[in-house]
Amino acid sequence: MRTTLVITLVGLLLLYLAPGGLCQGCAVNEAERPLVRDVQKKMIYSVNASAPPNPSILLALRLAQEHNKRIEQDMLNKLSQDTVERAVASFSSGQVALNILAQQASCSDPRRVSANNSTINLVRLLEQKFKAELHNIAIHGNPLTNFYQLSLDVLALCQLNSHLSPANASALLSPDHKKYYLGGQFSVDTAAVAVLAQICLQTRRQHLPLKVYKKIRQNVQWLVDKILAEKRRDGVIGNIYSTGLAMQALSVSSSYQKPGAWNCLQTLHRVLDEIPQGTFKNPMAASQVLPSLENRTYLDVSRLNCSMDPDNLPLSTARPTSPTRRPPSIRVTYTVADGVNKTFNDSISVTVPQGSVFFKVMEVAQDKDPSKFSFTYTQSSWGPYITSVQGLQADNNHRTYWQLLSNGSPLSQGAGDYVVSNGEKLEVKFSVY
């Protein structure tokens, strides 16, 4: 009797001390819950009738503890409608994958998404888009999109038990500089999704050949070590915007970590501290951090039981508005440069109202001197993505892009979010990633 008790106590202690063991209690407590609610509400209020519905937002809301059933149902309907209209022609593979996860998390079958008397099989569509990615790698050496999206593809196909060879998937996601580094920097976001995808393969595919099983273990070990190497003293992993995804990856890979390698609660508190500062006001940033605040991961989507959800997230009808007082003006320097072929390097001094974002500076410069500062952009889930300056286009097949910098350092926010300060030296530079 006493021996059993001792063994049980030792077992419990080991469980607590085990890597990720601390994470057993790695969810917000009741006092912190209003911060999570705040993130959820920001995401809900951000939904804009004129912008395409965003699967990442529904996915995150479905993984939360508290729900507003009417809003979630409304989002699902809009997502299904958009999917049947646009998925075949205009979605990238990763967008199809995110839509699959959002449908599955809403207990709706991704193989039969219906709206306006049309039905689409998203799993079959993803299989086709995934094939096109592999074809582009064979021809150009790069995927049509990137390895973040290829990892999302593997994750979604695995969750839906689609025909996907674990041997091919693990070869695709094997360690490689070109896959996991963007602009010389290790992409924690990409690595995190690649871990989730391969943990899915490991747990959901029975009877994996030993060779494939070992390959997956090697890949995950490399990725987990790399993610942990990006952990900062304050608990942030990579930067604050990759931390949520890194938490998901680390929480499903505890058997790959040495005891004490990661303190989940420290990271959680660091993320919570950022919420009141508006760090996650971009709804995409909010959607990527929310699952980790709830101690959930994208691997949980197949385990959700929608009929058991509480309907306990009431929303006020009035959306929060910001005060409208005329702010003073500030002055910044703005440079556009071709950092690849060195064909141009032009600067201008621009005056904008205090509180303006980078994008505003670009617009003012373009108005003042369109021959030097004209630019184009596409609207993405994160906001405006700069695609060309002075007619020089970014090109995925050549791994070129327009990089945003402030005082010589790359920004961790986009042109639509980054608030500029007086005297700042801003730059948009044609670069290779």
Ligand code: B12
């Ligand atoms: C791949 C990637 C890139 C590639 C995109 C090209 C390619 N080959 O696909 C490259 C390296 C060029 C890139 C550039 C930038 N990126 Co980036 N990128 C990513 C990554 C890893 C995956 C994006 C993706 O495919 N998502 C999945 C698909 C399904 O969603 P999607 O919305 O359709 O994806 C498109 C857009 O997201 C767009 N995109 C990529 N990055 C960014 C950043 C911003 C601000 C915008 C508006 C759009 C955008 O490209 C994607 C492919 O078409 C994410 C990581 C993450 N956590 O999301 C970071 C991420 C989105 N990027 C980020 C940043 C900051 C940038 C840059 C602003 C960096 C800089 N200082 O210049 C630039 C964008 C500048 C510009 N021209 O407007 C941040 C955004 C954080 C934030 N709060 O805004 C993220 C979250 C990484 C991070 N943790 O810091 N990126």
